[in-house]
Amino acid sequence: xxxxxxxxxxxxxxxxxxxxxxxxxxxxxxxxxxxxxxxxxxxxxxxxxxxxxxxxxxxxxxxxxxxxxxxxxxxxxxxxxxxxxxxxxxxxxxxxxxxxxxxxxxxxxxxxxxxxxxxxxxxxxxxxxxxxxxxxxxxxxxxxxxxxxxxxxxxxxxxxxxxxxxxxxxxxxxxxxxxxxxxxxxxxxxxxxxxxxxxxxxxxxxxxxxxxxxxxxxxxxxxxxxxxxxxxxxxxxxxxxxxxxxxxxxxxxxxxxxxxxxxxxxxxxxxxxxxxxxxxxxxxxxxxxxxxxxxxxxxxxxxxxxxxxxxxxxxxxxxxxxxxxxxxxxxxxxxxxxxxxxxxxxxxxxxxxxxxxxxxxxxxxxxxxxxxxxxxxxxxxxxxxxxxxxx
Amino acid sequence: xxxxxxxxxxxxxxxxxxxxxxxxxxxxxxxxxxxxxxxxxxxxxxxxxxxxxxxxxxxxxxxxxxxxxxxxxxxxxxxxxxxxxxxxxxxxxxxxxxxxxxxxxxxxxxxxxxxxxxxxxxxxxxxxxxxxxxxxxxxxxxxxxxxxxxxxxxxxxxxxxxxxxxxxxxxxxxxxxxxxxxxxxxxxxxxxxxxxxxxxxxxxxxxxxxxxxxxxxxxxxxxxxxxxxxxxxxxxxxxxxxxxxxxxxxxxxxxxxxxxxxxxxxxxxxxxxxxxxxxxxxxxxxxxxxxxxxxxxxxxxxxxxxxxxxxxxxxxxxxxxxxxxxxxxxxxxxxxxxxxxxxxxxxxxxxxxxxxxxxxxxxxxxxxxxxxxxxxxxxxxxxxxxxxxxx
Numbered sequence: 001x002x003x004x005x006x007x008x009x010x011x012x013x014x015x016x017x018x019x020x021x022x023x024x025x026x027x028x029x030x031x032x033x034x035x036x037x038x039x040x041x042x043x044x045x046x047x048x049x050x051x052x053x054x055x056x057x058x059x060x061x062x063x064x065x066x067x068x069x070x071x072x073x074x075x076x077x078x079x080x081x082x083x084x085x086x087x088x089x090x091x092x093x094x095x096x097x098x099x100x101x102x103x104x105x106x107x108x109x110x111x112x113x114x115x116x117x118x119x120x121x122x123x124x125x126x127x128x129x130x131x132x133x134x135x136x137x138x139x140x141x142x143x144x145x146x147x148x149x150x151x152x153x154x155x156x157x158x159x160x161x162x163x164x165x166x167x168x169x170x171x172x173x174x175x176x177x178x179x180x181x182x183x184x185x186x187x188x189x190x191x192x193x194x195x196x197x198x199x200x201x202x203x204x205x206x207x208x209x210x211x212x213x214x215x216x217x218x219x220x221x222x223x224x225x226x227x228x229x230x231x232x233x234x235x236x237x238x239x240x241x242x243x244x245x246x247x248x249x250x251x252x253x254x255x256x257x258x259x260x261x262x263x264x265x266x267x268x269x270x271x272x273x274x275x276x277x278x279x280x281x282x283x284x285x286x287x288x289x290x291x292x293x294x295x296x297x298x299x300x301x302x303x304x305x306x307x308x309x310x311x312x313x314x315x316x317x318x319x320x321x322x323x324x325x326x327x328x329x330x331x332x333x334x335x336x337x338x339x340x341x342x343x344x345x346x347x348x349x350x351x352x353x354x355x356x357x358x359x360x361x362x363x364x365x366x367x368x369x370x371x372x373x374x375x376x377x378x379x380x381x382x383x384x385x386x387x388x389x390x391x
Numbered sequence: 392x393x394x395x396x397x398x399x400x401x402x403x404x405x406x407x408x409x410x411x412x413x414x415x416x417x418x419x420x421x422x423x424x425x426x427x428x429x430x431x432x433x434x435x436x437x438x439x440x441x442x443x444x445x446x447x448x449x450x451x452x453x454x455x456x457x458x459x460x461x462x463x464x465x466x467x468x469x470x471x472x473x474x475x476x477x478x479x480x481x482x483x484x485x486x487x488x489x490x491x492x493x494x495x496x497x498x499x500x501x502x503x504x505x506x507x508x509x510x511x512x513x514x515x516x517x518x519x520x521x522x523x524x525x526x527x528x529x530x531x532x533x534x535x536x537x538x539x540x541x542x543x544x545x546x547x548x549x550x551x552x553x554x555x556x557x558x559x560x561x562x563x564x565x566x567x568x569x570x571x572x573x574x575x576x577x578x579x580x581x582x583x584x585x586x587x588x589x590x591x592x593x594x595x596x597x598x599x600x601x602x603x604x605x606x607x608x609x610x611x612x613x614x615x616x617x618x619x620x621x622x623x624x625x626x627x628x629x630x631x632x633x634x635x636x637x638x639x640x641x642x643x644x645x646x647x648x649x650x651x652x653x654x655x656x657x658x659x660x661x662x663x664x665x666x667x668x669x670x671x672x673x674x675x676x677x678x679x680x681x682x683x684x685x686x687x688x689x690x691x692x693x694x695x696x697x698x699x700x701x702x703x704x705x706x707x708x709x710x711x712x713x714x715x716x717x718x719x720x721x722x723x724x725x726x727x728x729x730x731x732x733x734x735x736x737x738x739x740x741x742x743x744x745x746x747x748x749x750x751x752x753x754x755x756x757x758x759x760x761x762x763x764x765x766x767x768x769x770x771x772x773x774x775x776x777x778x779x780x781x782x
Contacts, residue, residue: 114513117583121509121512121579122509154556155556164555165546168546169544176564184579188512188579195570198570198719200775334559382590
């Protein structure tokens with residue numbers, strides 16, 4: 001298949017490109033280095049060293065494997081770029097990771113919030129238009145997030161819910177309670193993609209992904225030059241990855257607030273498996289379907305405890321600190337999210353274990369000299385720090 | 392009260408400004424003439440002649456009544472403009488009409504879709520930020536649309552619905568099925584405003600308005616220079632207004648498809664009453680509430696028949712044509728939308744009648760020489776006219 005990977009320079013995009021390539025697909029990637037620029041702006045960086053550009057990574061991939069990954073360095077908000085990529089590559093499937101992916105980033109300033117929504121909404125609209133005009137039968141596999149749902153007091157279904165109300169019923173989009181400007185942008189995308197499927201007959205799978213952890217995939221292990229990025233800072237790092245790094249460098253684990261916040265999690269290797277299952281099992285034309293993409297639920301406290309236990313085994317002394325929660329979120333809530341669609345398609349989960357955590361410790365230790373310690377404590381707050389203007 | 396009216400040059404914005412001003416409030420308006428520019432782009436115009444600028448309208452208002460309406464000519468997507476307006480005017484209430492308001496406009500080209508979503512999402516984010524920083528206790532009265540809900544097969548509630556599911560329950564945002572890029576932009580706004588209320592403690596009333604009809608309000612009748620705009624073209628005109636004009640000029644009434652499309656409608660004078668009721672009864676800080684703002688439901692066929700009957704009384708021969716539906720929408724569907732919140736606050740509806748339609752005929756006749764006939768038939772289609780690219 002001809003598979004277009006948008007955001008091919010990212011934490012998941014680059015491993016996904018290698019994964020499909022090695023399995024015989026024709027892979028083309030697009031990236032505008034948004035994440036690299038955002039890191040420079042925040043004076044942070046990936047823990048793992050990554051090559052200086054996507055063409056350099058594709059070249060290393062070719063040197064190591066003999067396979068070719070196509071590259072376009074460009075911005076999906078720029079229509080001529082999108083048009084050219086779709087016209088020339090003629091994708092069968094479009095895997096769309098190409099968005100600003102951070103909730104804290106979207107809360108730094110007004111400009112960051114506006115940029116996040118502009119970037120994510122407009123680039124996805126461009127992709128939908130390009131599919132309409134140049135690839136109407138292609139399958140859009142869009143990375144959404146479990147954070148679109150928030151933490152409702154009922155079970156979370158996969159995208160749609162059967163509602164019985166006043167004696168009638170309908171199957172409707174699951175109500176969304178996104179908790180950040182970034183998460184709102186993903187809800188906006190879902191709304192837009194659903195419309196495009198209804199009015200233009202496009203087909204799409206919206207993968208509402210949980211929090212991804214892990215550093216390595218089968219393909220990153222081929223050669224150090226094929227490493228994917230690993231973020232541990234307060235803006236781009238995600239819970240378990242951050243905690244593992246904190247354990248290794250002797251920083252207390254930063255649990256935000258009470259730590260009862262519960263979310264879905266999955267191993268990076270399962271992200272690749274899930275995306276492949278979605279790509280290989282496309283919906284009908286006109287169908288918009290949603291899969292909840294995670295394998296297990298954990299509370300923050302459970303993760304912190306696991307990292308502490310694994311640390312003890314590994315010989316690390318791990319302290320757990322409850323810091324002021326910079327976000328506005330429930331810290332003790334009901335959470336039961338369904339995630340059977342991908343299992344039904346054949347997903348074989350790699351569950352979280354102390355062994356996995358210890359292997360992350362080992363990988364992090366290799367690069368511990370690169371850690372920028374000032375990037376660890378949370379600084380980005382959901383609520384303004386100063387008092388409201390007096391009236 | 393100090394009332395800021397965003398989109399104060401529009402069909403509803405200008406009458407709202409006069410309405411609050413004459414009732415003793417301190418009124419400031421902002422507009423960037425987006426609608427006037429869009430009309431020039433489409434080579435269409437308001438049926439009613441309106442003065443050349445918002446300052447000219449405010450000056451005429453002052454000449455006629457002695458009252459003052461403040462004016463800022465500027466774009467709400469431009470942060471310095473928004474910041475200055477909020478810092479200087481210090482509003483108690485913000486009535487936000489300042490958006491691109493047309494579904495067909497958002498389907499003209501990709502650029503129009505992107506512009507509609509960019510404009511509406513970004514300007515509302517700017518307003519939310521300005522409220523956070525300069526007017527945290529002000530009340531945002533945001534004009535949404537009943538079109539956010541689409542046509543679900545269950546009763547439509549006012550913004551939220553109590554869902555019982557697998558033995559648990561929660562009150563959640565009502566699921567949305569917007570039917571155009573424009574309607575999606577309004578859903579995006581609702582999602583963003585709801586978040587701002589939850590994380591920043593802002594207060595907002597989202598008025599999900601039905602289709603507005605009518606040409607005159609108490610204040611527009613003071614003087615011809617105080618007229619509001621009246622759109623009848625396929626892009627900006629709405630159903631009943633378009634049909635009345637078609638009847639007057641002897642054009643067949645353009646029913647799209649079967650005509651079973653049912654929506655909520657209200658008289659322009661009731662829009663003013665509803666907005667006033669919302670403004671005078673603010674929610675608590677942190678509350679996001681939704682009112683469905685319409686007074687009656689009609690199908691397109693019912694409206695066409697009403698205009699035909701009123702035409703017969705008035706001496707007009709009115710033909711009804713079913714034209715190919717340019718939109719993608721259900722033409723025969725269940726529709727039962729709740730709208731009791733504004734009635735509970737004291738709304739006294741002006742219901743639609745043949746008499747009202749005849750008074751619209753009379754007003755339209757005054758300006759019949761200004762009608763641009765080529766703007767009447769639908770040209771903007773939801774689906775691309777050309778065939779998909781062969782693969």
